[in-house]
Amino acid sequence: MENYINGKWVKPHSAQYADVLNPSTGAVIERFACSNPEDVNAALESAKMAFKSWKKTPVAHRAKLQHQAAQLMRKHADELARTIANELGRPLAGCLTEISRSADLFDFYSEEGLRLKGEVPLHNLEGEKALIVREPVGVVVAITPFNYPITLLTMKLGAALMAGCTVVSKPSEDTPLSTLKLAEIFTEAGYPEGVFNVITGYGYDIGNALIEHSITAKIAFTGGTDTGLRIGALAAAHNKRVTLELGGQSPAIVCADANLAVAVPAIVRHAFANSGQFCYRVNRLYVHESIYADFLGQMVALTEKLTVGHPFSGCDMGPMVNQKIYQNSENQVQDALHKGALLKTGGHRMKGELYDKGWFFPPTILADTNHSMQIMTQETFGPVVGVMPFQTNEQAVAWANDSDFGLAAYVFSEQLGTGLRMAESLEAGSVWINNIHRSYHDVPFGGVKQSGIGREKGHYGIEAYTELKTIYLNY
Numbered sequence: 001m002e003n004y005i006n007g008k009w010v011k012p013h014s015a016q017y018a019d020v021l022n023p024s025t026g027a028v029i030e031r032f033a034c035s036n037p038e039d040v041n042a043a044l045e046s047a048k049m050a051f052k053s054w055k056k057t058p059v060a061h062r063a064k065l066q067h068q069a070a071q072l073m074r075k076h077a078d079e080l081a082r083t084i085a086n087e088l089g090r091p092l093a094g095c096l097t098e099i100s101r102s103a104d105l106f107d108f109y110s111e112e113g114l115r116l117k118g119e120v121p122l123h124n125l126e127g128e129k130a131l132i133v134r135e136p137v138g139v140v141v142a143i144t145p146f147n148y149p150i151t152l153l154t155m156k157l158g159a160a161l162m163a164g165c166t167v168v169s170k171p172s173e174d175t176p177l178s179t180l181k182l183a184e185i186f187t188e189a190g191y192p193e194g195v196f197n198v199i200t201g202y203g204y205d206i207g208n209a210l211i212e213h214s215i216t217a218k219i220a221f222t223g224g225t226d227t228g229l230r231i232g233a234l235a236a237a238h239n240k241r242v243t244l245e246l247g248g249q250s251p252a253i254v255c256a257d258a259n260l261a262v263a264v265p266a267i268v269r270h271a272f273a274n275s276g277q278f279c280y281r282v283n284r285l286y287v288h289e290s291i292y293a294d295f296l297g298q299m300v301a302l303t304e305k306l307t308v309g310h311p312f313s314g315c316d317m318g319p320m321v322n323q324k325i326y327q328n329s330e331n332q333v334q335d336a337l338h339k340g341a342l343l344k345t346g347g348h349r350m351k352g353e354l355y356d357k358g359w360f361f362p363p364t365i366l367a368d369t370n371h372s373m374q375i376m377t378q379e380t381f382g383p384v385v386g387v388m389p390f391q392t393n394e395q396a397v398a399w400a401n402d403s404d405f406g407l408a409a410y411v412f413s414e415q416l417g418t419g420l421r422m423a424e425s426l427e428a429g430s431v432w433i434n435n436i437h438r439s440y441h442d443v444p445f446g447g448v449k450q451s452g453i454g455r456e457k458g459h460y461g462i463e464a465y466t467e468l469k470t471i472y473l474n475y
């Protein structure tokens, strides 16, 4: 497929394309354009031209178009979801949920955009006033990872467009097809040319050109911490605005008085959904020693009910997206076993006719782990969790905070006061107490420490695409 620039499908200057592989079978499903800095320049020029009129477009009109795009996402949900299932390998039901939640997010931002406000301080100075207004930051480069290709883009796009920015999107080389399908929806919705552009290619080929370019005002990035640090450093050197949503290594603490009938299913769901390929998954568990054996028994039993297969087979989990992501899980399991962890279930690449051509790794539980092991300190981004016992709540919180990451954390205790005190002590952007829900659209999401800078979603998410301006009036 070609790049989507200024509302048209444009061949890359390099005339080169790369394969998109089906991670379940290894088969080539499509090809994407390998862009170079000339293509980057064309996409950014298109966004710059469109920005001139888009920033002056009434917010109500932007909201109308965005509601229209949301409706079209619902209309084309099956096609979009199948595209994700093919390029990512996630079971179809989860892909349909991704589309419906992304459409809802577009609707949410449309309405939140209508509520953006400026201020007039009441100085009560004769003949003088100051107006505080918000203006769009300008052209935004949205760089996204493979794991939720549409949700993670709409988090940026829905907010940026409502704020009056125009956007150049750079999807992951593993999953570019769904973003290109979304571009078709933008044409159908009637957006002016150049408001939304998509340019595909490898991050290391075009990343610098996208970030350094004089037209780029802001980089909205979701992806790995190493990539984010590189992007952040380059952006800082050119004084570009950034929002960075990076990696996680999220802990769950299960206290002695936890309700295991709630905790076990919540943790199993949140450790293994999308084959563990999501940023705020439960990666490590601290379980009170008095319930450790019981908890592990229940968790292993529930985990062994999960089915692994191809995305259209009605299974619970698909393959990992590529060899590199797969290998990380295998390496972390080997590292933990080498250092004395116990393998309770899973742990080995899945074999057989159904699995041999894909990157299938089963849901895996490692017990009796400690912080010398990678599974407790490094991001896994795969279906493996480490579990270790604790004696006191203070010790559990200290271990939970003994991490470079700070995206999310989870606490299970029937004493709400205990849960709340722990939540206040945990170093994380979001903490869930006593269950794990999806993150809501109207509350901020993001990380502390090495998990990111800034917040997406809620009104905070839109304000992040605006600059404040003060206008002094004398009359």
Ligand code: NAD
Pocket: 143, 144, 145, 146, 147, 148, 152, 170, 171, 172, 173, 201, 202, 203, 204, 206, 207, 208, 222, 223, 224, 225, 227, 228, 230, 231, 245, 246, 247, 248, 278, 279, 379, 381, 407, 447, 451, 452
């Ligand atoms: P990645 O960092 O490898 O790639 C993400 C994107 O960055 C891709 O589009 C890639 O092409 C691009 N990229 C790579 N090098 C670049 C460079 N030098 N300059 C500019 N762009 C570059 O991440 P991934 O493997 O696709 O995704 C997995 C990671 O994403 C995990 O670490 C996960 O935790 C993180 N993630 C974070 C969140 C969050 O909200 N915090 C959400 C989802 C995923």
